[in-house]
Amino acid sequence: MLVLTRRVDEGLNIGGEISVRILAIDGDRVKLGVVAPRTVSILRDELCQQVRNENTAAAIPAAQRAAVARSLKSLVYPANEPDASQPPGALPAR
């Protein structure tokens, strides 16, 4: 990991196209400004971490997957719930 010390109003450039600037520091909070091409996604680390954790938590062993799905379906759709008659593979109606 590259570690740099910067002051307010200083910044750094990454790969020529991405620039990060320290806008303000207030106690343990640092306000950053990022300039990057619109095709570059910029996400808070903790969101990525949450999704990664949830991906791992949601994984179901192959041998149990179908059984868990049946169990989930009856949990989510108690008998005679109209939504249960939705055709298989229907695209999201939005």
Place this chain on the structure above:
Amino acid sequence: MEQTAAAPASLNGAADSSEITVHFAGGLVGCADWEHFDVVTDAELAPLYLINCQDDPSIGFIGADPTVFKPDFCLQLSPEDEEQLDYPEFGDLLVLAIITPASSLGSASEPTTSATINLLGPLVINLRRGIGRQVIQSEYTAHHSVGG
């Protein structure tokens, strides 16, 4: 939706059972090794989908259209997402949120009593191209309650 002869089998037909192979370039968020999935549904499963990882057969998920559980769910694709998905038309898209069962893991005999659905990181699939991407929707939770 218009289909060309070269289009892969899509999941939006009226068949009793349908399956499509989807490539998630770079894998899922934080899980780079999980790139290729078979997405399966049939009359018994619908509206749930099995999402089976080809790269690691022990890995797989159960997913569903997030609007089933949160009717006002609104997907936002960034320019990067759209590029990665090869600029899908609306009709090409299948959106699946992954369901996390609360109590079933490790005991197949015990019925699932509650579950949450991950609206923070839904899988977005371009059915026409067979490619997908897990996109982060920062305004939604990873633990939206379903049933129970």
